[in-house]
Amino acid sequence: xxxxxxxxxxxxxxxxxxxxxxxxxxxxxxxxxxxxxxxxxxxxxxxxxxxxxxxxxxxxxxxxxxxxxxxxxxxxxxxxxxxxxxxxxxxxxxxxxxxxxxxxxxxxxxxxxx
Amino acid sequence: xxxxxxxxxxxxxxxxxxxxxxxxxxxxxxxxxxxxxxxxxxxxxxxxxxxxxxxxxxxxxxxxxxxxxxxxxxxxxxxxxxxxxxxxxxxxxxxxxxxxxxxxxxxxxxxxxxxx
Numbered sequence: 142x143x144x145x146x147x148x149x150x151x152x153x154x155x156x157x158x159x160x161x162x163x164x165x166x167x168x169x170x171x172x173x174x175x176x177x178x179x180x181x182x183x184x185x186x187x188x189x190x191x192x193x194x195x196x197x198x199x200x201x202x203x204x205x206x207x208x209x210x211x212x213x214x215x216x217x218x219x220x221x222x223x224x225x226x227x228x229x230x231x232x233x234x235x236x237x238x239x240x241x242x243x244x245x246x247x248x249x250x251x252x253x254x255x
Numbered sequence: 256x257x258x259x260x261x262x263x264x265x266x267x268x269x270x271x272x273x274x275x276x277x278x279x280x281x282x283x284x285x286x287x288x289x290x291x292x293x294x295x296x297x298x299x300x301x302x303x304x305x306x307x308x309x310x311x312x313x314x315x316x317x318x319x320x321x322x323x324x325x326x327x328x329x330x331x332x333x334x335x336x337x338x339x340x341x342x343x344x345x346x347x348x349x350x351x352x353x354x355x356x357x358x359x360x361x362x363x364x365x366x367x368x369x370x371x
Contacts, residue, residue: 147297173358184345184362185298230297234358241286241305241351241358242313247297 143168143235147246154221155254162249164231165213173234174207174214175243180227188229189216221253257281261346261363268336268370276331276366278346284361286349287329291315291342292365298345304329336370343367 144167154160166174175190191198191205191214198205202221207214218225228250232243262277280287288303300313304323318340320332329348333340346363350356 175357175359177360184364185360186362187359190357190359241349242288242300242303243358243360245298250295 143171143233143244145231145233145244145246147231147249149249150247151250151252153252153254156221156223158221160218160221160225160251160253162216162229162231162251163213164215164233164246165211166233166244167212168233168235169209169212170236171233172236174205175232175234176203176205176216177230177232177245178227179230179248185230218251221251223253223255226251226253259346259348259361259363261344261366263366264364265367266369268333268368270336270338270370272336274333274336276333276344276346276368278329278331278363279327280329280346280348280361281327282348282350282361283326284348284350285326286351287323288313288347288349288360289319289321289329289331290345290347291340292345293342301331301344333368338370341368341370 147164172193177185178188179185191207202219204217228248230248231246259280285306289301290298299315302321304310310321344366347360349360
């Protein structure tokens with residue numbers, strides 16, 4: 142089955158700096174890669190996603206890049222703000238799976254210091 | 256439209272007790288699932304369902320039962336609670352509308368369970 146590795150597990154940056162979180166996946170059939178943000182004590186929520194036929198997608202201060210050949214994708218946050226502090230999960234959709242499941246990475250705790 | 260609703264929000268059990276975590280969604284989603292999230296760790300799949308009457312095991316199913324008698328509800332039962340089941344439990348639902356559709360998971364607010 143699909144396996145998603147996420148690095149780093151914790152990331153501390155100064156407010157205004159950029160943050161990058163990287164994920165690798167194992168199943169070349171995966172075709173959809175979402176990122177979820179989980180604020181402290183809250184539920185995970187989708188913040189951005191990318192399909193396998195696109196190399197990069199941007200939404201204001203966040204962007205996601207995908208390298209299908211290398212089977213890795215990354216989340217980029219520019220001009221970080223304290224409200225970006227959260228746990229971020231990457232995920233991959235193996236495509237034709239009966240349960241409509243996503244395979245999640247282990248999460249990255251991002252701390253933005255004012 | 257409430258989305259995915261989980262009850263209770265908090266629960267404390269003694270070892271050996273049983274209980275049911277409730278999950279309901281009002282989006283008419285076919286797919287529902289249960290995850291557990293231990294401190295500092297990611298989301299691990301417990302059980303999932305592809306529709307009413309159909310359930311299957313995920314990564315960590317031992318000690319849990321599920322049923323799906325309606326599209327809306329997907330309760331999770333702890334048969335005999337153990338301290339190792341202390342965790343935060345999230346229910347999620349989703350819909351797949353064709354091969355090219357996005358697989359967006361909608362999560363409930365979670366149930367924080369402590370087993371003493």
